[in-house]
Amino acid sequence: MSGAVAQSRADAAVAGSLAGLARLLTGAVPVWRGPRSSDRPRVYYANHSSHFDAVTVWAGLPPELRSRTRPVAAADYWEKTRLRRHLAARVFRAVLIDRAGGGPAATQEMAAVLREGDSLILFPEGTRGDGREVAPFKSGLHHLAVAVPEAELVPVRLSNLNRVLPKGERVPVPVIARLVFGEPLAVVPGEPKDAMLTRARQALLALEER
């Protein structure tokens, strides 16, 4: 599952047009508070309120980074229909993880992707919120940071996506979203799990102010 999935030219074209469509609907012009690129693999971690979140972050990346960045998504949702399976595997090249089982297996899969040099898009809240609050982070982000210490953790603040496509709706409404990429989180050796997760969440929340 974690191995790089071959992407046909048609699927790459679909991916490109979906990124364009996402930008047309949300008008999100990415703001970079930190460096745009890095020679190290990255974990872009974002707040989560909409099925449109992953595609928005992904579409906001420059094309050369986008082709090497894979969203982490829930297997139970993305394996439900043939279309979703195809989109997840071939178009978005998603890393599908088992939410129920979770734990070490999921961490290993994600870590393997990072070690291959690809980056990840991750939603550490674990589930979609209402767009107002950012829930406490699940421990996956910490496990991943410990497993692949060379990876950079980049906070990504999304706003308004809950209005573009709220929970339970299928068709997105055009609302201008905000998309802010922050500075990579500083590494503090030996930091306890809870402290690190709190700090990561604070770094994301701090991106809210203009």
Add this chain to the structure above:
Amino acid sequence: MLLRLLGAVGAVLVVATVIGRVLRARSSPPSETVVNLNQRINAWWVMAVVFAVAVVTGPAGTIVLFALLSFLAMREFVTLVESSRADHRALLLAFFVALPVQYALLAVQWYGLFSILIPVYAFLLIPAVLALAGETTDFLRRTATIQWGLATCVYALSYAPALLLLDIDGFDGRQGLLVFFLVLVVQASDVLQYVAGKLFGRHRIAPRVSPNKTWEGFVGGVAAATGIGTALWWATPFSPWQAAAMSLLIAVVGFLGGLVMAAIKRDRGVKDYGELIPGHGGVMDRIDSLVFAAPVFFHATRFFFQ
């Protein structure tokens, strides 16, 4: 004729560009006003080219351009006014049914339905869809907000390309010039009110709504725009006096549009509707006057000249 007029606009922009660059070279470091002026002039080039391509390609290009402007303006409007979850379906109806149908009616030249689609059918359907969503909190405010967004961003703006439908004796096939005349007078009035305000502005008209709008700017800008419109009478179906009256009407109503849209921005605590056009703000910041002027100019022309 249209090409020559567009060429004249290009010449004005060349002069403006030269002035902007000279000012920038003289002041080091350039002041904020000079930087903003250059940004605005650069954006004017882009807007002028887009508009020129649209009007030169005829009705299809013009209709597509204004449909796109409606889309971008309503996206800014909806973003600014805050929508709730229960508004989702009503907003889908506004964006993906009302908007494209309104412009499609222009393409098929069905004026009767064009003129009532949003004030009658969308007016009734939007609250019905909101009621079906089952959320009663702020019901009337939410209904009115979406209806108002549609009425301004889509309905009112669509009157600019609707000028192409007007059947004026001896002016057939040249209606594109009316669109050009409207847009030129509105935008000239905006720019000249800004310039006159910067140079002579003292007495503010509505300081809480828009601190930059002064009586001196208003009178100077409207008078100058009326002069430009009058000078263009030969490209319109109007006599010089009629062209003057129409230009005055466009400039004054356009001013009111800018004032109303500014009041919404102040209420929401923002300076601009968006960031799409560097130096200007959002699309709505650039077309606020046009939104008000288009339907009034259309109906005045239809009443007196069709």
